[in-house]
Amino acid sequence: xxxxxxxxxxxxxxxxxxxxxxxxxxxxxxxxxxxxxxxxxxxxxxxxxxxxxxxxxxxxxxxxxxxxxxxxxxxxxxxxxxxxxxxxxxxxxxxxxxxxxxxxxxxxxxx
Numbered sequence: 201x202x203x204x205x206x207x208x209x210x211x212x213x214x215x216x217x218x219x220x221x222x223x224x225x226x227x228x229x230x231x232x233x234x235x236x237x238x239x240x241x242x243x244x245x246x247x248x249x250x251x252x253x254x255x256x257x258x259x260x261x262x263x264x265x266x267x268x269x270x271x272x273x274x275x276x277x278x279x280x281x282x283x284x285x286x287x288x289x290x291x292x293x294x295x296x297x298x299x300x301x302x303x304x305x306x307x308x309x310x311x
Contacts, residue, residue, distance in 0.1 A: 226268075226281045226288045229259075244305050251309045258300060258309055259289040271299040 247266065250259040260268060263285055270279040270290065278298065279290055292298065298309045 224270075224279045224290060224292060226279065226283060226290050228284070229287050229289050244302075247302055247305060249300055249302075249305075249307050249309070251311060253295075253311050255291070256293060256295065256311050257289045257291050258298070258311070259287060260300075260302070261287045266302050269301045271301070273297040273299065275299075 246263040248261040266283050268283055271277055295311055300307045300309055
């Protein structure tokens with residue numbers, strides 16, 4: 201019974217992620233990045249990654265055009281985009297741990 205409950209819970213969670221994945225959009229913002237800086241920009245060619253668990257957002261500041269991919273902790277793709285120089289943010293409605301990949305940079309983000 202306990203095993204069935206766990207399987208059902210995971211199935212429902214994954215179904216929710218599948219529905220929201222197509223709706224998640226990066227948006228450019230002029231607002232100052234708010235939240236905890238997760239990565240040292242001197243080690244990442246100027247790219248900064250922030251998380252704000254109170255708003256459920258991942259914010260990326262970049263001095264150049266980059267490809268970014270966000271995955272769930274289970275490896276499911278949540279968002280994939282090419283970001284222009286500046287500040288962009290992604291609002292994720294589901295709390296959890298996510299993996300952000302930008303080139304050879306990989307960062308764990310908790311929301």
